[in-house]
Amino acid sequence: MFGFNVDKVRKDFPVLNEKIIYFDSACMSLKPKQVVEKMNEYYYKYPACSGRSGHKLAKQVENEVDLARREVQKLIGAGSSEEIIFTKNATEGINLVANAISWEKGDEVIVSDKEHNSNLIPWLKLISQGVVVKVCKGNEDGTFNMKNFKDCFSKRTRLVAIVHVSNLDGVENPIAEIVKISHEKGVWILVDGCQSFPHKAIDVRKLDVDFFAFSGHKALGPTGVGVLYGKKELLNKLNQFIVGGQTVLDSTYEGYDEELPPKKFEAGLQDYAGIIGFGEACRYLKNIGFREIEKQERKLNELATSLLNGKVEIIGPLDAALRGGIFAFNIRGMKTHDVAKMLDASKGIAVRSGAFCVHSWFNARKMDGAVRASFYFYNTEEEVKIFAKEVEKICELV
Amino acid sequence: MVLCLIALPIFAILGIFSVKYRRLVVESLECLFKTVTFQKCKSGLDDRIKSQITGKMLKFSPSAARFFYANYKIISLILLIVFIWSGWVGGVAIYNYVVYGNCNGPDSDKFCILDPTGAGSATCEIPSNVGGGEVITPVKELNRPLIGNEEAELTIIEFGCYVCPYTNEAEGTVERVLEYYGGRVNLQFIVYPLPGHEFSYESSMASKCAEEQGRYEDYHRALFAREMNFNNSTFIEIAAELGLDVGQFETCMLNNTYADEIEKDKAKAIAAGVKGTPTFFVNEQIIVGPKPFKTFKTVINGELGLSWWTKFLDR
Ligand SMILES: Cc1ncc(COP(=O)(O)O)c(C=O)c1O
Numbered sequence: 001m002f003g004f005n006v007d008k009v010r011k012d013f014p015v016l017n018e019k020i021i022y023f024d025s026a027c028m029s030l031k032p033k034q035v036v037e038k039m040n041e042y043y044y045k046y047p048a049c050s051g052r053s054g055h056k057l058a059k060q061v062e063n064e065v066d067l068a069r070r071e072v073q074k075l076i077g078a079g080s081s082e083e084i085i086f087t088k089n090a091t092e093g094i095n096l097v098a099n100a101i102s103w104e105k106g107d108e109v110i111v112s113d114k115e116h117n118s119n120l121i122p123w124l125k126l127i128s129q130g131v132v133v134k135v136c137k138g139n140e141d142g143t144f145n146m147k148n149f150k151d152c153f154s155k156r157t158r159l160v161a162i163v164h165v166s167n168l169d170g171v172e173n174p175i176a177e178i179v180k181i182s183h184e185k186g187v188w189i190l191v192d193g194c195q196s197f198p199h200k201a202i203d204v205r206k207l208d209v210d211f212f213a214f215s216g217h218k219a220l221g222p223t224g225v226g227v228l229y230g231k232k233e234l235l236n237k238l239n240q241f242i243v244g245g246q247t248v249l250d251s252t253y254e255g256y257d258e259e260l261p262p263k264k265f266e267a268g269l270q271d272y273a274g275i276i277g278f279g280e281a282c283r284y285l286k287n288i289g290f291r292e293i294e295k296q297e298r299k300l301n302e303l304a305t306s307l308l309n310g311k312v313e314i315i316g317p318l319d320a321a322l323r324g325g326i327f328a329f330n331i332r333g334m335k336t337h338d339v340a341k342m343l344d345a346s347k348g349i350a351v352r353s354g355a356f357c358v359h360s361w362f363n364a365r366k367m368d369g370a371v372r373a374s375f376y377f378y379n380t381e382e383e384v385k386i387f388a389k390e391v392e393k394i395c396e397l398v
Numbered sequence: 399m400v401l402c403l404i405a406l407p408i409f410a411i412l413g414i415f416s417v418k419y420r421r422l423v424v425e426s427l428e429c430l431f432k433t434v435t436f437q438k439c440k441s442g443l444d445d446r447i448k449s450q451i452t453g454k455m456l457k458f459s460p461s462a463a464r465f466f467y468a469n470y471k472i473i474s475l476i477l478l479i480v481f482i483w484s485g486w487v488g489g490v491a492i493y494n495y496v497v498y499g500n501c502n503g504p505d506s507d508k509f510c511i512l513d514p515t516g517a518g519s520a521t522c523e524i525p526s527n528v529g530g531g532e533v534i535t536p537v538k539e540l541n542r543p544l545i546g547n548e549e550a551e552l553t554i555i556e557f558g559c560y561v562c563p564y565t566n567e568a569e570g571t572v573e574r575v576l577e578y579y580g581g582r583v584n585l586q587f588i589v590y591p592l593p594g595h596e597f598s599y600e601s602s603m604a605s606k607c608a609e610e611q612g613r614y615e616d617y618h619r620a621l622f623a624r625e626m627n628f629n630n631s632t633f634i635e636i637a638a639e640l641g642l643d644v645g646q647f648e649t650c651m652l653n654n655t656y657a658d659e660i661e662k663d664k665a666k667a668i669a670a671g672v673k674g675t676p677t678f679f680v681n682e683q684i685i686v687g688p689k690p691f692k693t694f695k696t697v698i699n700g701e702l703g704l705s706w707w708t709k710f711l712d713r
Contacts, residue, residue: 337442338449345453393460397452397467 004292010378021349021383026167026195026326026374029218038280039222042273050272061272068279075282077203078229085228085262086275090194091118093213093228096265097190098122100238105130107158113137114166117357119192123161142169142316153185160189164196168358169316170326179208194218199297199324201290210234220285221278224271235261242267293377297325300375300384307388311395315370325375333398336369347390404481406430497696504693505684519687521674522562522592533671536679538586543614546576546584552701554585557667558676559592560601560621565676568688569622575694583698587618590667590675591660597628602660604633607650611642
């Protein structure tokens with residue numbers, strides 16, 4: 001083992017220099033050179049179709065896409081690469097499931113009260129088809145309330161759609177237990193893994209989730225690539241969503257034969273460069289190791305929390321270990337966007353501000369939003385100290 | 399919201415060059431509209447500018463940043479007033495420069511940033527004129543000779559001195575003006591012999607002595623033709639060249655025959671508030687210093703009713 005060396009790692013991210021402190025990885029992670037180079041390899045060496053044509057270049061694309069799919073499969077512990085569907089992003093994966101189930105009037109979907117719009121709106125949209133969306137409330141400090149969750153079930157519950165790690169406060173929901181309860185009731189479960197996949201080791205089989213959606217761009221991958229994992233037998237049962245080229249085995253003027261998963265769901269030519277690049281990102285993550293990633297993030301969040309606790313209002317539990325790489329806060333008497341703008345203007349600190357697509361949660365509390373610093377393994381303690389100092393200065397403005 | 403007002407014209411100008419600012423123009427407009435209708439700016443442009451500036455200040459001086467943040471409303475209001483004021487002054491200056499060739503208008507000899515050398519406004523100072531008192535705008539005198547067409551409808555009155563470099567510099571422009579208007583404009587030149595300038599008094603007297611013999615206009619032009627290269631014999635030489643009665647001319651010069659006239663001319667300049675030569679009066683309009691032809695043209699066109707705006711109004 002060589003050990004984790006943040007200075008060495010940072011060299012892989014050309015954008016990281018002393019002029020910028022990037023604390024917005026929960027929205028979009030940075031991309032290491034290796035990923036960009038891998039994408040360029042596609043464009044320079046084999047910029048062709050996959051699957052349709054039989055020539056050398058096409059075979060190479062097919063091979064690389066297949067390797068990327070296997071890379072993802074291994075990283076999340078899926079049983080087969082056919083369970084990995086490439087999508088545009090996590091949102092598309094969730095929409096796929098929402099649209100591929102034959103809903104009946106009165107069917108119920110359970111969500112948490114901390115869902116990103118991407119795992120809320122697709123379900124709310126089903127209300128027009130007679131589906132009922134039940135929101136199970138968490139505890140005051142943002143942690144999961146198992147009793148409330150259990151109370152949400154009824155005979156008509158069809159699906160649980162729940163976030164694994166919240167992008168709002170970094171709190172991790174006890175997915176294994178949630179899955180167990182859901183399955184006991186015979187209910188499928190979809191997990192929004194956007195904020196967990198990039199930061200912690202995932203084993204979909206151990207968790208026993210039915211669907212697991214996440215995005216590549218938050219996990220060192222390029223923009224425009226997401227993944228939906230689904231258990232094979234369930235994917236077979238799902239209807240198709242977006243259809244066209246690649247999604248059929250054969251067609252006549254009267255009808256068509258569906259492809260098998262994952263092709264059944266991957267309509268049209270895909271973002272091959274992105275998929276191949278994401279495969280490389282998975283390799284990179286595996287090399288760094290999720291143990292090291294989690295350790296580094298926790299160290300940074302603990303430091304930020306110790307430096308700023310009492311000076312700002314932290315969203316979520318006080319214990320930094322419960323908030324992963326997310327440090328969301330408010331400064332009393334100051335607008336969130338103002339704080340973010342000042343951090344950017346003073347020390348080039350990139351943070352997110354506003355409702356980070358969890359409007360429902362903020363609206364229920366009559367809050368405008370918060371400021372969110374999200375750490376990733378390439379961030380340093382030095383950066384956190386600078387950030388804390390600037391935040392303190394801003395606190396003193398009011 | 400106050401800052402939107404400032405931001406709007408700035409972004410509007412920048413917007414000509416960059417799409418990024420065009421979007422900001424729309425935002426400032428939206429903000430401005432909301433402000434005048436007592437709504438809250440949706441775009442938060444104001445807040446963004448405030449935070450941006452505070453953030454930049456935090457880097458250098460947290461206490462200054464604190465002051466700015468706390469007093470932002472007042473500071474931006476002051477900024478707005480200064481902005482409108484400087485916009486107005488700047489606009490007037492640009493107008494003056496375009497129209498008259500000087501920021502401060504045709505009658506000014508003050509510094510103009512658009513004319514940094516001040517060449518167009520320089521005059522030979524008349525030290526005795528302390529200013530104040532009522533200013534009497536000079537009018538054409540019927541018993542005084544004219545340069546150019548006697549029948550012209552407009553007379554420029556110039557206070558000048560034959561040994562003043564700025565009067566000399568203006569001379570070419572003056573002749574051009576007379577020619578350009580083809581007899582519609584003439585000139586009455588009132589001499590102001592500058593104290594401390596060699597031959598200023600002699601040249602003034604010489605022009606009057608030539609007038610005695612009915613050759614004022616030619617002598618006046620001959621004096622400028624020398625371009626200030628005068629010596630003790632110059633004035634007799636010119637008289638001889640022009641075929642004047644040299645004896646009579648010499649007597650006139652030696653007797654200082656027109657000393658009173660010259661004093662009267664000087665008094666006239668003082669009464670008109672002239673502070674340096676050359677100074678021109680075109681009816682009520684004043685042009686100070688060797689301003690470009692364009693300035694004269696603008697002023698004279700206005701007086702003759704030839705400007706595009708007068709034409710426009712007449713239509
Ligand atoms: C928890 C969570 N869910 C869903 C999404 C949406 O991801 P994507 O942009 O890949 O659709 C995000 C990203 O912001 C997220 O943080």
